[in-house]
Each structure stands twice: as C-alpha cells, then as structure tokens.
Amino acid sequence: MGKLSEQRLEQLTEICKRVRRTTLRAVYEAQSGHPGGSLSQTELLTVLYFEKLRHHPQQPDWPERDMVFL
Numbered sequence: 001m002g003k004l005s006e007q008r009l010e011q012l013t014e015i016c017k018r019v020r021r022t023t024l025r026a027v028y029e030a031q032s033g034h035p036g037g038s039l040s041q042t043e044l045l046t047v048l049y050f051e052k053l054r055h056h057p058q059q060p061d062w063p064e065r066d067m068v069f070l
Contacts, residue, residue, distance in 0.1 A: 004051070012050060016042045041070075 004012070019042050027033040045068075049055075053066040 008051075012046055015050065016046050019046060 020039055023035055023038045023042075027035045048068060053068065055065045056062050059065075
C-alpha cells in the first residue's frame with residue numbers, strides 16, 4: 001500500500017471535513033439520527049472511496065466494481 005502525498009492527504013482531509021459538516025447538518029435537519037457512527041467512519045470511508053475502491057459512479061452496475069458491505 002503506497003503512501004499518500006502531503007497534497008493528497010490535505011485534499012482528503014478537506015473532503016472529510018465536508019462529509020462531517022454534511023452529516024451533522026442532515027442529522028440536525030432531520031431532528032433524528034445518531035451521528036457518532038457516521039462521524040467515526042469518515043476517514044475510513046473517504047480513503048476507500050477516493051483512493052482504493054475501483055468504481056465508476058456513472059456506471060453503478062459496472063461488473064468489475066469493488067463493493068463494500070458494512
């Protein structure tokens with residue numbers, strides 16, 4: 001597993017911040033939910049989605065895609 005560049009690490013950190021804000025906003029607006037689980041998985045899922053998984057968001061049925069089950 002390769003090491004991320006400092007620039008890429010900063011980009012992923014910014015993505016994580018946006019994901020956290022979106023998560024908290026969604027829970028607040030719904031007046032329901034448990035944000036702890038979502039917030040604790042932010043880094044893991046961000047790195048998986050943006051760095052490791054083979055996927056094409058425009059082709060969700062792509063047969064070679066990786067899948068994650070939580």
